Amino acid sequence: MQDRQKQDGQANGTITLYEAVGGEAGVRALTRRFYALMDTLPEAVACRAIHPADLSDSEEKLFEYLSGWLGGPPLYTDKRGHPMLRRRHFAAAIGTAERDGWLLCFTQALEETVPSRQLRDIVLAPVTRLAEHMVNQEQEGDR
Numbered sequence: 738m739q740d741r742q743k744q745d746g747q748a749n750g751t752i753t754l755y756e757a758v759g760g761e762a763g764v765r766a767l768t769r770r771f772y773a774l775m776d777t778l779p780e781a782v783a784c785r786a787i788h789p790a791d792l793s794d795s796e797e798k799l800f801e802y803l804s805g806w807l808g809g810p811p812l813y814t815d816k817r818g819h820p821m822l823r824r825r826h827f828a829a830a831i832g833t834a835e836r837d838g839w840l841l842c843f844t845q846a847l848e849e850t851v852p853s854r855q856l857r858d859i860v861l862a863p864v865t866r867l868a869e870h871m872v873n874q875e876q877e878g879d880r
Contacts (some may be wrong), residue, residue, distance in 0.1 A: 766850045836869065
């Protein structure tokens with residue numbers, strides 16, 4: 738069924754976001770750059786602090802999630818079930834500093850790995866809403 742849908746989509750000139758960002762190689766490049774930025778940008782220190790010292794498992798999970806979310810193989814759900822992202826992240830204190838650091842890294846990684854501004858805008862809008870949804874802590878400056 739999925740092969741048939743893919744053939745139909747290609748026949749009428751449509752492709753998935755997954756294909757538009759470069760498929761597996763594009764999503765890997767995006768997630769690799771995202772975590773490299775998280776490890777190096779001072780603005781991401783709060784977000785980095787809520788992650789494990791070794792980011793390789795986090796990078797793989799984000800790759801798997803984005804693959805399916807962008808319309809590619811549903812790697813994350815095949816391995817782990819429904820993402821339930823807010824629930825899975827509730828153990829981490831996520832406030833505006835963590836959200837802003839995460840979004841900065843994602844936005845910059847997207848800019849560096851996806852040449853099309855239009856495509857970046859299409860991806861970034863729902864990612865920004867998702868990042869907002871993940872906030873589970875009110876911080877001093879938020880009041």
